[in-house]
Amino acid sequence: MSGESETPFEGVLRQIDDTVPFEPGYYNESYLDRRITARMRRRDTESHGEYERLLREDEEERQALMDALTINVTEFFRNPEMWEVLRDVLRERTSEQRRVRVWSAPSADGREPYSIAMLAHDDPEIDESRVEVLGSDISEEALENAREGVYHTTRTTDIAGELEPLSDPDRYVERDDDTFQVRPTVQRLVDFETHDLIRDGARDPFDVVLCRNLLIYIDVDHKGALFDTLEASLADDGVLVLGMTESVPPGRSDRYEPIDKRRRVFGRV
Ligand SMILES: C[S@@+](CC[C@H](N)C(=O)[O-])C[C@H]1O[C@@H](n2cnc3c(N)ncnc32)[C@H](O)[C@@H]1O
Structure with a gap:
């Protein structure tokens, strides 16, 4: 997932892989896309390229994305x-x-x-x-x-x-x-x-x-x-x-x- 053929979205995934303690490769793309898009909206980011740069530079955003990606919703006696x-x-x-x-x-x-x-x-x-x-x-x-x-x-x-x-x-x-x-x-x-x-x-x-x-x-x-x-x-x-x-x-x-x-x-x- 690197080199010239990398799409901007893949660039974001690589940035996550490199800098966030989270394994993006495990999860399906539509799930990752939904969570990343939600964060991009929160940060008024227009493109995946721009968001990749933000992730590289902003520790707080890396933490916020990590929280958004971690699916820890649960309940006592769920269903x-x-x-x-x-x-x-x-x-x-x-x-x-x-x-x-x-x-x-x-x-x-x-x-x-x-x-x-x-x-x-x-x-x-x-x-x-x-x-x-x-x-x-x-x-x-x-x-x-x-x-x-x-x-x-x-x-x-x-x-x-x-x-x-x-x-x-x-x-x-x-x-x-x-x-x-x-x-x-x-x-x-x-x-x-x-x-x-x-x-x-x-x-x-x-x-x-x-x-x-x-x-x-x-x-x-x-x-x-x-x-x-x-x-x-x-x-x-x-x-x-x-x-x-x-x-x-x-x-x-x-x-x-x-x-x-x-x-x-x-x-x-
Ligand atoms: C939505 S919760 C489900 C909890 C509970 N089973 C329930 O149904 O309420 C999903 C959990 O899976 C964990 N998880 C994600 N990837 C995992 C993996 N590869 N191995 C073990 N746990 C994982 C997350 O940390 C999260 O706590």
């Missing part, structure tokens, strides 16, 4: 209807008297893996002592937040609302006005680790792997590597959960059968 399917999976697996390992990859700021641990505690038919959760992400900053386990209600985030699927949220978070601290009983079930799903390869086999709301941003050339990681990390009778607008790539669909197609929960064949 509550999926969690009803997961509830049944956890009931069934823990009743088999064995350890049930769950991987939330990517975990962003921890709200997804903590939701799994909270659900395990909250449902009397799930034996939480058998559940172990790993949350991983490429972003160190997100993981720092995750380990801390502190979340805030803001103008755009309603933490109490997100926790509504629980019978008694106060058992799982300590609330001080708009600040919510996840309690140690929940934190004890969850570990966090840095992991790049495209580059770092498989992890121990897991009984359940959640990979939600990342595939939509990933370039088609890297989706295969990401799916290789997921597949090699799934136990033979494992369950895979994708985001509500994501699907198993066509060439691999014979390896999974839907447990609930609409909620994107699949069993490994």
Whole structure:
């Protein structure tokens, strides 16, 4: 992506690659284009060439672009209807008297893996002592937040609302006005680790792997590597959960059968 044939847009991508701790090659072009165009508008920049120069010279803009490119949106119990399917999976697996390992990859700021641990505690038919959760992400900053386990209600985030699927949220978070601290009983079930799903390869086999709301941003050339990681990390009778607008790539669909197609929960064949 250098030399005479480089387009101005590619020039911006190269500048990102060289100066921002972000891997533009992983993500699809339309996603990158949307975020870069939004920043260009904010800075009244007319052309990609002009924006490339701005990135080279302005540290603050590099930071602002990095923030805009990092897709870390998440929620506790995001898409509550999926969690009803997961509830049944956890009931069934823990009743088999064995350890049930769950991987939330990517975990962003921890709200997804903590939701799994909270659900395990909250449902009397799930034996939480058998559940172990790993949350991983490429972003160190997100993981720092995750380990801390502190979340805030803001103008755009309603933490109490997100926790509504629980019978008694106060058992799982300590609330001080708009600040919510996840309690140690929940934190004890969850570990966090840095992991790049495209580059770092498989992890121990897991009984359940959640990979939600990342595939939509990933370039088609890297989706295969990401799916290789997921597949090699799934136990033979494992369950895979994708985001509500994501699907198993066509060439691999014979390896999974839907447990609930609409909620994107699949069993490994
Ligand atoms: C939109 S969040 C999804 C979080 C959660 N799974 C959910 O659905 O709410 C996407 C996360 O993917 C992480 N991410 C981006 N590229 C990644 C990669 N190559 N490997 C692991 N995580 C990645 C980002 O840091 C971000 O936290």
